[in-house]
Amino acid sequence: MDIFHDHPMFGAVRQMLGAFAKQSIRPIAALHDAEESMPWELMKQAQGVGLAQTSLIDAQKTIAGDSDEPDEHGKKKPRKSARVACVGSEELAWGCAGIALALGGSGLAAAPVARMGTDEQKQVFRDALRGTDEHGRIKVAAMALSEPSTGSDISSLQASARADGDHWVINGHKQWITNGKSASVYVVWAQTDPDAGRAGVRGFVVTRGTPGLVPGRKEVKLGIRASETAQVHFEDCRVHRDMMLGAGRERTAGLGDTKKMLDSTRPVVGAQAVGIARAAFEFVLERVRTSELHGTPMASHQHLSFALAEMDMEIQASRLLVHRAAWMADHHQDNVKFASMAKAHAARTAQAVTTRAMQMLGEEALEPGHPVEKWYRDAKIYDIFEGTGQIQRRIIGKQLTGLNAT
Amino acid sequence: MDFALDDEQQLIVSTIRRLVDKDLGAWAADADRAGAPPDRLLDVAGEIGFLVDAVPADADGLLEGDYSHATRALRGIELGRGCSALAALLECNVEPSLAVATWGSDAARAALYGALTGGKLATTASDWAGALTIDASDDGLTITGVLGPVPCLANASHLLLCAKAGDEPVLALVDTATLSLDPVVPSGWRAAAWATLRADGARVPADFVLARGVAAHRAIDQVLSWYRVSLAARAVGAAQAAMTHARGYAEERVQFGQPIGRFESLIGMRDQSETATAAARALVLQAAWELDAGMPDAANDASRARDFAGATLSRTAIDAVQIYGGYGFVNDYPVEKIMRDARAYEVLLGNEGLLRVLAQKGGE
Numbered sequence: 001m002d003i004f005h006d007h008p009m010f011g012a013v014r015q016m017l018g019a020f021a022k023q024s025i026r027p028i029a030a031l032h033d034a035e036e037s038m039p040w041e042l043m044k045q046a047q048g049v050g051l052a053q054t055s056l057i058d059a060q061k062t063i064a065g066d067s068d069e070p071d072e073h074g075k076k077k078p079r080k081s082a083r084v085a086c087v088g089s090e091e092l093a094w095g096c097a098g099i100a101l102a103l104g105g106s107g108l109a110a111a112p113v114a115r116m117g118t119d120e121q122k123q124v125f126r127d128a129l130r131g132t133d134e135h136g137r138i139k140v141a142a143m144a145l146s147e148p149s150t151g152s153d154i155s156s157l158q159a160s161a162r163a164d165g166d167h168w169v170i171n172g173h174k175q176w177i178t179n180g181k182s183a184s185v186y187v188v189w190a191q192t193d194p195d196a197g198r199a200g201v202r203g204f205v206v207t208r209g210t211p212g213l214v215p216g217r218k219e220v221k222l223g224i225r226a227s228e229t230a231q232v233h234f235e236d237c238r239v240h241r242d243m244m245l246g247a248g249r250e251r252t253a254g255l256g257d258t259k260k261m262l263d264s265t266r267p268v269v270g271a272q273a274v275g276i277a278r279a280a281f282e283f284v285l286e287r288v289r290t291s292e293l294h295g296t297p298m299a300s301h302q303h304l305s306f307a308l309a310e311m312d313m314e315i316q317a318s319r320l321l322v323h324r325a326a327w328m329a330d331h332h333q334d335n336v337k338f339a340s341m342a343k344a345h346a347a348r349t350a351q352a353v354t355t356r357a358m359q360m361l362g363e364e365a366l367e368p369g370h371p372v373e374k375w376y377r378d379a380k381i382y383d384i385f386e387g388t389g390q391i392q393r394r395i396i397g398k399q400l401t402g403l404n405a406t
Numbered sequence: 407m408d409f410a411l412d413d414e415q416q417l418i419v420s421t422i423r424r425l426v427d428k429d430l431g432a433w434a435a436d437a438d439r440a441g442a443p444p445d446r447l448l449d450v451a452g453e454i455g456f457l458v459d460a461v462p463a464d465a466d467g468l469l470e471g472d473y474s475h476a477t478r479a480l481r482g483i484e485l486g487r488g489c490s491a492l493a494a495l496l497e498c499n500v501e502p503s504l505a506v507a508t509w510g511s512d513a514a515r516a517a518l519y520g521a522l523t524g525g526k527l528a529t530t531a532s533d534w535a536g537a538l539t540i541d542a543s544d545d546g547l548t549i550t551g552v553l554g555p556v557p558c559l560a561n562a563s564h565l566l567l568c569a570k571a572g573d574e575p576v577l578a579l580v581d582t583a584t585l586s587l588d589p590v591v592p593s594g595w596r597a598a599a600w601a602t603l604r605a606d607g608a609r610v611p612a613d614f615v616l617a618r619g620v621a622a623h624r625a626i627d628q629v630l631s632w633y634r635v636s637l638a639a640r641a642v643g644a645a646q647a648a649m650t651h652a653r654g655y656a657e658e659r660v661q662f663g664q665p666i667g668r669f670e671s672l673i674g675m676r677d678q679s680e681t682a683t684a685a686a687r688a689l690v691l692q693a694a695w696e697l698d699a700g701m702p703d704a705a706n707d708a709s710r711a712r713d714f715a716g717a718t719l720s721r722t723a724i725d726a727v728q729i730y731g732g733y734g735f736v737n738d739y740p741v742e743k744i745m746r747d748a749r750a751y752e753v754l755l756g757n758e759g760l761l762r763v764l765a766q767k768g769g770e
Contacts (some may be wrong), residue, residue: 222742301760303760365749368590
């Protein structure tokens, strides 16, 4: 019985994206990891089969057949989109987490536009992603939130936006920005009123080519190398006031709304970590099932068999947490604690399973291009981005005790 | 009981520490990016007695009397702080040198020591999973198969091979000219001149077979114990370096109004790593001392030391990257490299935990 997936759509998404991951992602994963390159061709193909860069704006509600219309008792109907996203993300990350992030990277920027954007802003965003760039590549978007001095503490952003007539003038430096070098449109977050603290932080839609928007250095990373991460600089970048997200919704459009958005993406990020862990687990399971060690089946060794059991237990537990958090979101329940639990547990599982898998394989796992070694490097980011493991525990702890412990 | 270093050990530690702080640490990042050691490495190392320190003095080496694994472990800890890849290149000659001194024929001694004193390298590999097929039906050995990747092999003139011919253990010195070597650059220890060996009926003459059967079993046990203690020592050094970097970063990085190093969760994480590293250091030095003293438990403790130190480094590197956060994931800071480097300490020579369990099971 699958208590969280009561509709055939979930199985269909798993099957479709699982096949896509196996046939289209896996074969190119090692290459893009080695080259630290974005899978532009695959991204174009994915766009052609519906994994569009703007899907969060254009089709979020319909992709899973959801509706915000209330039922006959006036209650919101359950949605499926959070669970669909988790089911699909696990499959894509099973293929390659870096490529999965490349495929979905624009969604990080699209989400706040979908949530807070005006029709005009949405149109600007869509127009910026239409067609191809000067290299013939599909266009992508970037969400520019983190800064050199503010990683976990996103309330202390240093980037500033100063009002000047009909424009805002943005200055500041952004760090660890997915698609930061290649994006055609950015959603940049900056402080509009230093005295207002978190409430003064607002998002702006800025298109490539705007004077003062300077894509910076691409980072060389430990893992997820098929996903571009770069610095972005804003130097007296003038943005029309109509491009500030949530105009007229001052009470709800600030950073608090962004934080809620991060809460909603945590189960999806956890699902990706589950996908990495499952990939490594399946690799060593197959090895243990089919190989011998010194003339005896590997599977006959308790040392290995119990290690597999431990891996599977942790993966299953992580997946249940992920889907519980997603199920709660789909049923309009407060899932903050479970979203953090899901993300933190899955990240820990991915690291533990990939580390153990390498131990089990020995020197073989050091061969360049070996998938398990890649998964080991990919796994680490899941305990860092979208809120570190410490931030997740801080959130969980506050939910339990009411205090922000230090 | 005396935990203090003697005068010679203090001198060696301070000398290596200077080498690490002045040269190795400075070369590490560039060597990692290039996937190759700097040209000066072997010259500088040779000047302070590396490479031939385990070659007997009567063969133009530096070894007079017994070799000290305790001193080597102290040296390894320092080297591990600097760069795992370069440390591997500086340490790789020891096992072949000692093995040939202990079990080698005159021909093997002449070949290996001639090469090493001429500036060549040698390295060691264990075919723990039985990847090679070895025919020992005549006086020598005929080797077929693929093994590796093996660190330092791409630059080595000789390979000390621990393997089995059927059910019979064999320890042999293999001239790498008889093998096909495919240089590779893994993601960790990138500058360590790795290669995968391919043998297609490679011949090892009888006088290069150092031991067979029961004698080889004991000899391999000893060789791998030397290697394990050396690996463990370097892992301890790498763990020390990772947490030293992380501690410094945590004292400077301010989030939520205070240095992140003041958050209890990070203090606990760091303290746990430093405690485990201190324990690993003690275990490494104990195992090394047991090797020097010829204690019966030396091999077992060498395995334990390697297992524990490898796991400690693995955990510590992951935690150090965690403390750095996003900066730890990019290669501007040294902990990203240490996390890549950490893997080799646990997977070289096979799955230590499994092999130790099997050894104890077989001994029951």
